[in-house]
Amino acid sequence: MLTLNLDFRSDVPLTNQIVAQIQRQLASGVLKPGDQLPTVRALATTLRVNFNTVARAYRILDEAGIISTQQGRGTFILEQPPPETSTQLRREALNALARRYLEEAHRLGFSKQEALQAIAQRNETATEGHT
Amino acid sequence: MLTLNLDFRSDVPLTNQIVAQIQRQLASGVLKPGDQLPTVRALATTLRVNFNTVARAYRILDEAGIISTQQGRGTFILEQPPPETSTQLRREALNALARRYLEEAHRLGFSKQEALQAIAQRNETATEGHT
DNA sequence: TATACAATGATACAAAGATACAATTATACA
DNA sequence: TGTATAATTGTATCTTTGTATCATTGTATA
Structure with a gap:
């Protein structure tokens, strides 16, 4: 306790x-x-x-x-103590995310342009306070 | 499953x-x-x-x-997903994807702009997984 | 003193879990 | 075949847990 x-x-x-x-x-x-x-x-x-x-x-x-x-x-x-990962690793992680996102968007029949717009239209603060 | x-x-x-x-x-x-x-x-x-x-x-x-x-x-x-809502569903699904992508990118410390660029830089041909 | 600010408390709310219940289906057995 | 009983499946309701917002308190400072 x-x-x-x-x-x-x-x-x-x-x-x-x-x-x-x-x-x-x-x-x-x-x-x-x-x-x-x-x-x-x-x-x-x-x-x-x-x-x-x-x-x-x-x-x-x-x-x-x-x-x-x-x-x-x-x-x-959390499992991972605050990750002080290198910018390189962060970059790779982001690219992996981006690839998965595009793939799924394509599976839904959306073009890359539409996938981009879907993100652009979101307001930045929507990710505040993620828990 | x-x-x-x-x-x-x-x-x-x-x-x-x-x-x-x-x-x-x-x-x-x-x-x-x-x-x-x-x-x-x-x-x-x-x-x-x-x-x-x-x-x-x-x-x-x-x-x-x-x-x-x-x-x-x-x-x-249901047998009959109201046909006109199909595009609506696709739209909502894409928005859900976009939101999730932004969240995870944000967690990696990237801004919305960086998240956008990571996608923009990818080539369109990542569309495997059709049917 | 008066005002501004930071820290804490009080209250109402939203999301998820626990438990008991009702409707349907599956099974046992006469 | 028919019926009783158990098992399965979704529902209703309350509890638990964190969140949001405002009020209160104390302190610094003009």
Whole structure:
């Protein structure tokens, strides 16, 4: 069971304390990829904190690519610690994605131009906060 | 056998992912009118999802007139996917693909522009997989 | 003091899961 | 063949879990 220790008198915001301590437990091996973290409400209760505070900490870790929070399911440590992959690898990964996308679009009977437009028409912020 | 691919990290709800992918397989001909879909429990097991999530997806498709779910019998692709909605389905399927592609590219740290270019640079002839 | 801002809390909501139920089909057996 | 019973399949409803939005609190600073 995840045991954190908050210092309510510290100047460090509770949210940040939660983030830092989870990161530390991950680095020290107490938490491992695939592990499920306590629910925001459960952890909030043990920490005697509002569950939104835990939720905020979880979101920060989520946006950092460290955990995955899934509404209705729970939050989990991701398999891959933040990938500092080379630009080369990232490029290859993107190309693989692009190839698959085009193939599927073609199977649906769309041309490359139509496939391009389908993407161009999407607003950029649609990928915000992926969990 | 119907094979879907869920992304638990996406901010697209699992239910919507299931709906979109079934529409896609229908539009691409993998699924044909009269075909029986897996039972809600069977599909849920393979997708590692609660069967209510599949049931919700089936209901959406049912209400859209695409499939017919029958308690105690199963769910089937309707004989008559309203012909004019065919292009509509293809369109929605493409949009779902585009959204997913952008999300994954974004996760790799690429902008929408870079994602677009990655496709634009590919040659058109990647259309294997027709029928 | 007053105002602005950041951190936290409160409340309502949405997505997914758990459980019990109803309709249909399959099976056993007289 | 007919009927009872079990198994299968979708449905209804409530619970669990994270999200969004606004209110409150404390603190810095003009």
